[in-house]
Amino acid sequence: MGISLSHNPGSGVILGSDPMHVAFGVDINYYRGMGVAMASVMKNNPGMTFVFHVFAFSITDDSRRRLAELESQYGTTVNIHTLQTSVLAEFSQFPCFSQHPLGTFVRLLIPNLLQGVTGKVLYMDADILCMGKLDGLSSIEIDEYIAAVVHDQMETTAKTQIARLNLPHHQYFNAGVMYINVDNWIANDTQNKALTILSTQDLIFADQDALNIVLNGRTKYIEEKWNFRYHLVDFLSRGEKNLRVTEPVVFMHFTGPVKPWHDWCLHEAKTIFIGYQAASSWADMPLDQPKSARELKLFSKFLVKQHRVVDGALWHIRYLCARFVRNLKARAR
Template sequence: MPSELRDVSVPRSDNKPVHVAFGVDAGYYRGMGVTITSVVENNPGLEFVFHVFAFSITADNREKLEKLEKQHGVTVQLHLLDTTTLDEFRQFPCFSKHSLGTFIRLLIPSRLSGIADQVLYLDADLLCFGDLSDLLAIDLGDHIAAAVADEKDTTVKTQIPALGLKHGHYFNAGVMYIDVQNWIAANVQQVALKALTTLDMRFADQDALNIALDGRIRYIDTKWNYRYHLVDYLTRGETRLNVSQPYVFMHFTGPVKPWHSWCLHDIRELFSDIQSRSPWAESPLDGPGTARELKLFSKFLITQHRIAEGVYWHCRYLRSRLMQKLKSS
């Protein structure tokens, strides 16, 4: 049973609420909170119910979700998932390769049966910059979901043949407008979970969803899930947000997120500005912690001609690698 912050069975107005769902683990509650803030601020005329799916939550994040409701006048429902849900898949060879958070996105629509006819699933590493009305007005018909195609050459050349996709398209699952009953009727949850736990997936649950939804996706404009891979820009020394095409959702794919202090890009300040109007306003940005993050940070600094700082952080990276080797020996 979900852990409720508010009873969503009775909308707070005569408007039909828009159901939006997230699947998060410990490191993404802040990102999700800022995403929600950006959605609400850009859609003042819509009634929202935000569903938060997770296997665990800290007392601090629970308190912040309650503040989020009051601060923005929205409904938030927390769904704490039981790990026994996945018991039948633990026997499969690839199960242990994935963290529990990998499975959350696959479980959401079935949990919303009887609550929502359609649900907008969002990753927690994106920001909203516009009106969602056109997306929410899409008639899915027999399609299970609407999503944006990933048309990068590397994806087309590798993932479509690797997954045996018969309809020649691959989508990014960070934004999906889902018909709940069509999802359930097609048994998407079971098909995707079995694929994820029996096959070696490059992009984990996203690959599994592409298998389960092959031929049942309505493809929509890139503006609904514009991927902005910060590593690519920072590696080239580009620090300004300069996009020529329209976008409503900007999705920060890759290991660098706007809430990282070592994200040396203008988007960090924009994210911090939106965060300042959320319950996470006082939360400091995350510093580099892993060896990979230390290495990337040093690389970005050197690219921006901050040589002394870059050398310092590269030494921190080398020390981190050394400590890892000593622990494993």
């Protein structure tokens, strides 16, 4: 399948040899998270050279400006690859592609687009903070594999999906971090196989499930520190607000609907995020306020769990009002 895109190479100068290529696939709501993730990578790895690749279907002038400022601030390179929506046109009639924003499927396209640019690429979701050194990643041997990955939660997600997808090697990974061998990915026709599966099967975790089917037995499983999932809702729903980590973590992956750039995230993760945001070109951007009825409901719940009952009750009233308005609009359609 041919891919149509426009390419805007960054202005940063690559110093030294063998830079690490890091790629993100984002939609319009994740540029801040991605920019702070980039800053966290560079803050924790001052001796390494990086080339960042941003793949997206759209980008605002403000985000483009901030990425250019980040380049200048760190003397790095950020290449912006603007995809055309026609890239997925032949699959758009299938339910899976109408149920998710197009940005969900960008990571399936990245290795093919980087063919001839780099032999290996580190793919990262935009809701990740780097909290350690990356020098050990490049020494991981993946010549005989398509990607190095990390198991998803073995007692919950992985166990369920291994059975549901009937994976013969009884392994299931989280696709938020993948260290990819580009040539092996392409030789396996991974992109088209995954897109075909998405168009023919009913999958719970969309492209992640498709990748697990296609790459089963072709991945190298590495330590959890490279993709440590931290589901903030679970901790906040129990009234916990301190980061609970017992082992060194390189990539902290904030899965779920609550992100550390949400002002209503009443957790230490928000403070850590703010610290890295201050070291990025997004330093002046205020944190996101709760907007949807779901977010308002979660915020009120978190407040009550932290014994802020009056505040929780007030936000619950806002949630009820938002739900009422939402229901009125639904009836008017």
